[in-house]
Amino acid sequence: MMSGTSTDGVDVALTRISGRGLDTNVHLLSFATYSFTPQMRHRILHLVSASTEEICEMNFILGEILANCALKLLPHAGYKPEQIDFIGSHGQTIYHLSGAAGRRNSTLQIGEGAIIAARTGVITVCDFRPADIAAGGTGAPLVPYADFVLFRKKGKVRALLNLGGIANVTIVPEKLDEVIAFDTGPGNMVLDGLVEIKYQGRKRWDVGGHIAARGKVDKSLFRDLMRHPYLKRQPPKSTGRETFGAAFVVDLWIKAQGMPFADLMATAAYFTAASIHRNFEKFIFPRFAVDEIFVSGGGWHNRTLMTFLASLFRPIPVCQLDELGMNGDAKEAVAFALLADATIQGLPASAPQATGAERPAILGKIIL
Numbered sequence: 001m002m003s004g005t006s007t008d009g010v011d012v013a014l015t016r017i018s019g020r021g022l023d024t025n026v027h028l029l030s031f032a033t034y035s036f037t038p039q040m041r042h043r044i045l046h047l048v049s050a051s052t053e054e055i056c057e058m059n060f061i062l063g064e065i066l067a068n069c070a071l072k073l074l075p076h077a078g079y080k081p082e083q084i085d086f087i088g089s090h091g092q093t094i095y096h097l098s099g100a101a102g103r104r105n106s107t108l109q110i111g112e113g114a115i116i117a118a119r120t121g122v123i124t125v126c127d128f129r130p131a132d133i134a135a136g137g138t139g140a141p142l143v144p145y146a147d148f149v150l151f152r153k154k155g156k157v158r159a160l161l162n163l164g165g166i167a168n169v170t171i172v173p174e175k176l177d178e179v180i181a182f183d184t185g186p187g188n189m190v191l192d193g194l195v196e197i198k199y200q201g202r203k204r205w206d207v208g209g210h211i212a213a214r215g216k217v218d219k220s221l222f223r224d225l226m227r228h229p230y231l232k233r234q235p236p237k238s239t240g241r242e243t244f245g246a247a248f249v250v251d252l253w254i255k256a257q258g259m260p261f262a263d264l265m266a267t268a269a270y271f272t273a274a275s276i277h278r279n280f281e282k283f284i285f286p287r288f289a290v291d292e293i294f295v296s297g298g299g300w301h302n303r304t305l306m307t308f309l310a311s312l313f314r315p316i317p318v319c320q321l322d323e324l325g326m327n328g329d330a331k332e333a334v335a336f337a338l339l340a341d342a343t344i345q346g347l348p349a350s351a352p353q354a355t356g357a358e359r360p361a362i363l364g365k366i367i368l
């Protein structure tokens with residue numbers, strides 16, 4: 001189970017796993033996203049500056065929500081909780097400190113695993129990130145190990161691009177210790193933020209990218225956006241709402257006063273695509289001859305964003321992850337099933353060169 005920075009809902013994947021370590025196979029049996037109510041989403045988004053009391057309580061409330069999500073998917077897929085070996089739950093990140101000046105690397109995911117285990121009666125693995133921080137890393141990204149296990153292909157260099165709230169990429173060459181992965185910047189976050197201001201919460205995102213498709217890119221605003229320092233920062237790097245959330249979006253909204261909304265959306269979509277491409281130019285293409293790019297995450301559904309990406313990356317094909325037989329919306333939840341499997345087997349499942357850790361770590365905490 002996974003809930004990302006978009007805070008759109010909980011992704012639940014039911015999988016059948018066989019094999020071990022790098023030879024693990026995962027078959028997706030069923031998948032659903034259960035949306036948060038607007039009130040719950042609002043509470044989660046406010047946790048960044050909430051009281052300790054609120055955080056304490058929300059850890060348990062989210063635990064109940066996660067347990068319910070698991071229990072909802074099972075009958076739908078024709079399974080009973082007794083048939084499930086374990087649950088892997090990422091939880092909701094409410095804060096992540098990595099490489100901040102004068103601050104200790106640290107991270108906090110909530111959604112109490114003890115509640116999930118108690119309500120479902122299923123062994124639950126949660127809290128994946130701290131073990132990597134204990135090993136000297138930043139605790140993110142953790143999906144690269146899963147990307148390597150699931151999608152490596154002899155003789156090819158594949159890029160796995162996930163367009164969640166933030167966009168992140170994993171480069172999968174033939175060897176695990178050559179994998180690189182980092183956040184490129186915004187995925188849907190800036191686009192969603194603009195829609196939220198314009199429609200005051202009546203619309204959640206630009207469905208299909210139709211609004212952006214009607215607009216025209218404002219060159220001067222685009223150039224200004226491309227000067228953002230995150231684009232130049234050397235990986236390993238990660239980012240989030242602190243950088244591309246409400247403050248960034250409000251600033252952009254003010255800068256674009258008088259511009260038709262469709263043009264602002266087109267410009268933000270083009271910036272999102274170009275920021276991804278710029279990171280490839282600076283940090284990936286000098287080291288890897290990328291053969292193909294596979295896109296997962298909600299951003300795939302934004303056709304305007306995808307058209308921009310395809311034209312920027314041409315002649316490298318930008319494909320849907322589904323072409324590799326994996327539902328792109330389910331990828332991150334599937335990854336945490338695979339990571340939980342490694343935990344249960346006592347195997348490390350991090351990619352130290354992606355997180356900056358000194359050694360691979362066995363991730364997660366197990367609630368029996």
Ligand SMILES: Nc1ncnc2c1ncn2[C@@H]1O[C@H](COP(=O)(O)OP(=O)(O)O)[C@@H](O)[C@H]1O
Binds near residue numbers: 206207
């Ligand atoms: N039909 C759609 N059209 C355009 N954008 C969409 C569509 N469906 C989902 N999205 C985008 O995908 C986001 C959710 O993507 P997701 O991969 O779940 O991100 P996260 O991992 O951050 O939760 C939404 O906030 C929205 O921006």
Ligand SMILES: [Mg+2]
Binds near residue numbers: 004006008009
């Ligand atoms: Mg999501």
